[in-house]
Amino acid sequence: MTRLTKIRRSYALALIAIVALVAAACSGTSEDPGAGQVEVAHYYGSDLGQQGILDVNATFEAGEAVVSPIEHEAFKDQILVALAGGEPPDVFSYWAGARTQSVFENGHLQPITQVFDNADVWNNFPQALVDAGIHGGEPHLLPFGFHYVAFFYNPHVMEAAGVTSMPTNSQEFIAAAQQIAASGVKPIALGSMNRWPAQFWFDFLILRTAGPDYRAKLMSGEASYTDPQVVAAMELWKQLVDAGFFVDDANAYTWTDAADQVANGEAAMTLMGTWITGYWNGIGLEPVTDYDFFNFPVLDPAIENAALGPIDGWALSADAANPEGAMALLEHYADPGNQLTWALEQGALPPNSNADTTQLNPVMxxxxxxxxxxxxxxxxxxxxxxxxxxxxxxxMFQAFMDDPSGYADLLSSAQSDAQAAFAG
Amino acid sequence: MRPTTRWAILFMGPPILLFTAIVVVPTAMALRLSFTDANILGQTSQWIGFDNFVEAFTNEHVRKSIRITLVWTLFGALIPPALGLGIAMMLQANTRFAAIMKSALFVPISISLVVVGQVWIWIYQPGDGLINQMLGLVGLESLEEAWLANRSTALWAVFIAWAWQQAVLAMILYLAGLTSIPGELVEAARVDGAGQFQVFRRVIVPLLRPITTVVLSLIAINSLRNFDLVFAMTQGGPVRETETMPMLVWRILFRQHEQGLASAVSLILFAMTLVVVGGLTWWGRRGSYVD
Known part of the structure; x- marks a missing residue:
């Protein structure tokens, strides 16, 4: 063999090796799940009940749930990339309401009627929660946990401030807040760094003063952010901020910072969902003794009592690689025992009415x-x-917490931006 | 075909293909998307001409983001290189202290910007953050601030965290540049009566011009593509005061789902990067010592 032939052979071998490596890399990094493997993605991080999902999946005997837990905020992006890229997980957690509607409208979900039939979700779940899973006349989201937003407070701080009975109307609320402030503690913690924790204030002020029907119109673009109802709600919010009831620099904190401030006694209460109980349980707080809640006070007795909160559910991707396995897993998730396991771990309420709710802690x-x-x-x-x-x-809510005095301008610019967004 | 041509094709082909696959094709796709009303979740899109570009240049949030990015790039081109050069000059001496300091100063560049962000969040934390604690210790409680939540301080607070890391990058490059300056040139200048400042201005700075071009180009690119640190520290807040263009693209794409508009803003950013880096390269070549 001549020297030139040897060199050519060496290069040929090197080229084959490179091609083989490239081919191996292009063949994908994960194998397709087998018949029993179901790819699951969810947004329950360690502070939002990740262990509960692992516990529920551990009892899934019909197959294997291969889970990709993703940090809560990062999930909002990653699931869109996965769906848009046509490589979604088989099953993924999602929020009921407009977000699921948006994914549904774009054809990324497939119906889960079989799950609703087999698990008799139709009769075992409250009608409002069943309805929350229906899109386009068919079930597309299995409710897995729901939450209740209220004022979660530190009973030790309340007691020290002399607040013995929790406020039920605006006068009592303001009196209690003044009493707490006089004891040297900030009455209300809010961590609006990630914006969403401030939304509950806007929600409740609108719900309690203008009612759910008006709010539904505002949410669908039929009402305007410059309406007198919205202005009145913002004015009430401003009065509470101006009175010094909120912690300073709310935009510097996250919701867990606010939860810590209440737990540590730096603030008395925070308007948050029941998931805060899971967080507090995780740091060793005891329900009733160390934390409790009261409802958002009545602001207008003529307005109906609306509850507020998110519903977490599971959706089945239109491009799921293993839809049969995914349906089996969803049925597993609909089981009352599994819903309870999850609810106890996360601090959620189980949608399945057959769940043994006597096991919930007194606050839940x-x-x-x-x-x-x-x-x-x-x-x-x-x-x-x-x-x-x-x-x-x-x-707008974050800007409001930065400078409540400019809310009129904020509302008018929100209205023009919202109008443009509705127009799409 | 001549053997040299075959070898050229063999060696140049794969990188050209790779470059085409990961740069040219995505850029072309972004260009196409920028003329459509594509939604990240949507399966179809309509051709809408230049509407996204018109929207980008008339939308106040986009304009504000362009302003923030340009201010960031301008100060980024001034502060980290100046700091980097200053530190490099100080550490140029071959002493044990300089060696220890060099090792210590390499740390910021070796950690990810997300970690840098977490460290600086703690430094800026209201209440028990390092800066506020130090202010409290020296009796300046009145100056304590929620640095990242205050609309007038947030941008500069994030910028300082970024500049801290970029100054180290500049320092490393300048250290390399300083070692390549022939000692006899400095000696000759001193023999001719030049003082310390004159040596710096008339000898060192001109000789460092190629390195300065590299430093400025790298830092300008890092300024224009700055996303991870802002995301880790403020996510563009409070009230969009730290929303750089990459941050805005993320927001338009993942929060507003408008893929067409996000592509248009990306292309504007791409054009800005080409202009800035092209300008710096021209400047570097124009007065190069080598030339």
């Missing part, structure tokens, strides 16, 4: 009762209005 049990007593259940702002419009409002 009370939340379940309050939901039952409510005249209606509304989604929070960023789930009630389409995602591009929600961006407008979330910005």
């Amino acid at each position: 049990a009370k939340a379940l009762v309050e939901v039952g007593k409510a005249d209606s259940y509304s989604f929070n702002y960023d789930l009630a209005t389409p995602p591009p419009v929600a961006e407008v409002g979330l910005d």
Whole structure:
């Protein structure tokens, strides 16, 4: 063999090796799931009940749930990339309401009627929660947990401030806040760095003063952010901020910072969903003794009592690689025992009415009762209005917490931005 | 075909193909998307001509973001290189202290910007953050601030965190540049009566011009593509005060779902990058010592 032939052979071998490596790389990094493997993506990080999902999946015997937990905020982006790229997980957690509607409208979900039939979701879940999973006349989201937004407070701080009974109307609320402030503690913690925690204030002020019907119109673009109803709600919010009831620099904190401030006694209460109980349980707080809640006070007795909160569910991707396995997993998720396992871990309420709710801690049990007593259940702002419009409002809430005095300008610019977003 | 041509094709082909696949094709796709009303979740899109570009230049959020990015790039081109050069000059001496300091100063560049962000979040934290604690210790409580939540301080707070890391990048490059300056040139200048400042201005700075071009180009590119640190520290807030263009593209795409508009803004950013880096390259060549 001549020297030239040897060199050519060496290069040929090197080329073959390179081609083989490139081919191996292009063949994909993960194998397709087998018949029993179901790819699952969810947004429940360690502070939002990740262990609960692992516990529920561990008892899935019909197959294997291969889970990709993703940090809560990052999930919002990654699932869009996966769906748009045509390589979604088989099953993924999602928020009921406008977000699921947006994914549904773009053809990324497939119906889960089989799950609703086999698990008899139709009869085992409250009608409002069943309805929350219906899109285009068919079930597309299995409710897995729902939440109740209320004032979660530190009983030790309340007691020290002399607040013995929790406020039920605006006068009592302001009196309690003044009493707490006089004891040297900030009455209200709010961590609006990520914007969404501030939305519950806007939601409740509108719901309690203008009612759920008006709010539904605002969320769908039929009402304007410059309407007197919205102005009145913002004015009430401003009065509370001006009175010094909120912690300083709310935009510097996250919701867990606000939860810590209440837990540490730096603030008395925070307006948050029941998931805060899971966070507090995780840091060793005891329900009732260390934390409890009261409802957002009545501001107008003529207005109906609306409950507020998100519903977390599971959706089946239109491009799921293993739809049969995914349906089996969804049926597993609809099981009352599994819903309870998850609810206890995360601090959620189980949608399945057959779940043994006697196992809920007293605070969560009370939340379940309050939901039952409510005249209606509304989604929070960023789930009630389409995602591009929600961006407008979330910005406005953060800007408001920065400078409440300019709310009139904020509302008028929110209205023009929302109008543009609705127009698409 | 001549053997040299075959070898050229063999060696140049794969990188050209790779470059085409990961740069040319995505850019062409972005260009196409920028003329459509594509939604990230949508399966179809309509051709809408230049509407996205008109929207980009008339939308106040886009204009504000362009302003923030340009201010960031301008100060980015001034502060980190100046700091980097200053530190490099100080550490040029071959002493044990300089060696220890060099090792210590390499740390910021070796950690990810997300980690840098977390460190600086703690430094800026209201209440128990490092800066506020130090202000409290020296009796300046009145100056304590929620640095990242205050609309007038947030941008500069994030910029300082970024500049801290970029100054180290500049320092490393300048250290390399300084070692390549012939000692006899400095000696000759001193023999001719030049003082310390004159040596710096008339000898060192001109000789460092090629390195300065590299430093400025790298830092300008890092300024224009700055996303991870802003995302980690403020996500563009408070109230969009730190929303750089990459951050805005993320927001338009993932929060507003408007893929067409996001592509248009990306292309504007791409054009800005070409202009800035092209200008710096021209400047570097124009007065190069080598030339």
